[in-house]
Amino acid sequence: MGITRVIGRQAERPPRKPGSNVTMEFKHQATVTLAEVAEAAGVGESTVSRVLRNHGSFSGKTRERVMAAVERLGYVPNRIAGTLASTGSRLVAFVIPSLSNIVFPDVLRGASAVLEENRYQAVFSVTDYDPGKEEALAAAMLAWRPAAVMLAGYEHTEGTVKMLRASGCRIVELLDLDGDALDIAVGFSNRAAGRESAAFLLRRGYRRIGYVGHDLNRDTRAGKRFSSFCETLDAHDAPLVAREILAGASSVENGRLGLERLLARTTDLDAVYFSNDDMALGGYFHCLAQGIAIPSKLAIFGYNGLDIGRVTPQPLSTIRTPRVATGQIAAQMVVANAPPQAVDLGFELIEGATA
Amino acid sequence: MGITRVIGRQAERPPRKPGSNVTMEFKHQATVTLAEVAEAAGVGESTVSRVLRNHGSFSGKTRERVMAAVERLGYVPNRIAGTLASTGSRLVAFVIPSLSNIVFPDVLRGASAVLEENRYQAVFSVTDYDPGKEEALAAAMLAWRPAAVMLAGYEHTEGTVKMLRASGCRIVELLDLDGDALDIAVGFSNRAAGRESAAFLLRRGYRRIGYVGHDLNRDTRAGKRFSSFCETLDAHDAPLVAREILAGASSVENGRLGLERLLARTTDLDAVYFSNDDMALGGYFHCLAQGIAIPSKLAIFGYNGLDIGRVTPQPLSTIRTPRVATGQIAAQMVVANAPPQAVDLGFELIEGATA
């Protein structure tokens, strides 16, 4: 199983014919400016600007002449200059914890579609779930004077909050509603998700429940789910029996490993709650491999509602979160300059077949 | 299985206390400028600029005074203005086909880490595998005068190529080496991957081989793998027996569905090549669910080497591609302003247990 060979690496290609990149020494070769277009079209600069932005008034005749000149010279407007000259940019900054966790690409995907339609531009950076890094990256983002900054959740350093507040740009906190929004928040309640997950398992009659999770200090949303999950169990006199928390990010491998360890220590569990679907799939595979009957011998419950969980031989019992919609709504609110508010998109409990 | 309830959606929260967003009417409230910092520190503007960029010479004393003023006023440099004034920006533009296919988040992840270290900023947009959209989005990105534009593969419209060439910024083509690079290319050969996959299956003794894929016209890299896969089979007198190509993007669900359809039509296959691991996992799950023995009754081979494929009860036989490394190397080359070249990162064949 899994012996590996490195193949397919060929010799490096020779540098390409030099002709095409002699000018590459200089940053922006022969950049055509608006002034040149104006000159070529025989009109004033502001006229060109108006035509290109389709803003203000101008005759059809001049429009054609300007467009012809633009075409002929291959003019590409400089939005750096445009943004500086005008008020407010059309940049939206995303400061996200990770790109490995599919949650964030999903949010970006939803947002990006809306932003592109509205001629906004998305910029992003990745914090690795590190609040200090979030602060540094948020600062770097603000330097681009974005129209909005989108962040994950409510847990930010004091410095981050102060900086964002002072910036005057819109602040959007995503995927969490358990706390006070700085400005706009779009998502759902992780506490509610944890609670509903526990209630579901209890309803199904499971009483000896364990947990397999990843680093909760970093992923505070997973932490919120877990704590309200436990509270709900406690409230029903079926406290959590055992937990296994792995360092590092969530992954299928960690889920498998976590369940293996948990079962090695605790033999009489009847259900396990995982910090998310990646982890849960790992647990599911572990059971398949070990011949542990699901859900009769052990039930499995995840979080996120990934597509893959619907196609496994037994569909995964989980909670589906509106990740793409979160991105879409957030972007729409920024574009529309909506008033400060928290928007709850809710989530769905998928009963599946593993619990 | 899979009954679903919508829960967790609460009433919308009321707008927040107005005090904090009265100033929100104006775009950038009370923006502190470099001139104000200079004033406050009692030095010239250029001195502040030098200190902040740590460029040119200045005494330790002035450094302190400037930094104190920066701190006191909460100054955030305006990179829009900075970029306009200086030559060359520190923006890198990504024009990627998709965020659903984990390949691209992986590339972004690798690149983003390197770019952040070097104080570059990543901006992106998503083409949905549409060359026309790629052209439009590339044009939009060029308006930000990025230091480099990163694209997937070699297939671009004439207009895109012309525009990129004229822009004078670096052009990086990712994840494909089967063609001529415009400037820099980083990735591996998809043709080689298709060839090696076929060779592996033939070596293992499979002769009645089928294919399940997704829309190949859009994902040209998958198309290249498939065509060289078929060529290799032909060269060994074991031509492809059947194929099932699904419209739309690759997904686990489509993989399952594709294999189901393929097997309904063709009963005597001994192996199936999938367009990627997502599809292959779908096929794998189908076999698990249907009790089709793997690999004795049917072998499965994928592409990408996703982590999840290593944790399934039987590790997936596939080819692992260096996606994160592709992003890293690409970013490094841009940062270092490397000469035009094609860098082949190769790939690994993972024998796994499904073929």
Place this chain on the structure above:
DNA sequence: GGTTTTTTTGGCAGCGCTACCAATTTGCTG
């Protein structure tokens, strides 16, 4: 035809910063 309106236009002052250059200060040497 002469006005009054309305529509189109061009000029130009910045947006906030960097790059260049010249002026100033500091440090050394003999």
Place this chain on the structure above:
DNA sequence: CAGCAAATTGGTAGCGCTGCCAAAAAAACC
């Protein structure tokens, strides 16, 4: 302490565009 080199510093002209205002042209009206 003069005399010169080196290290610091400030002034200022743009970067390419937009926003404002006034001028010019076209349209509408009496």
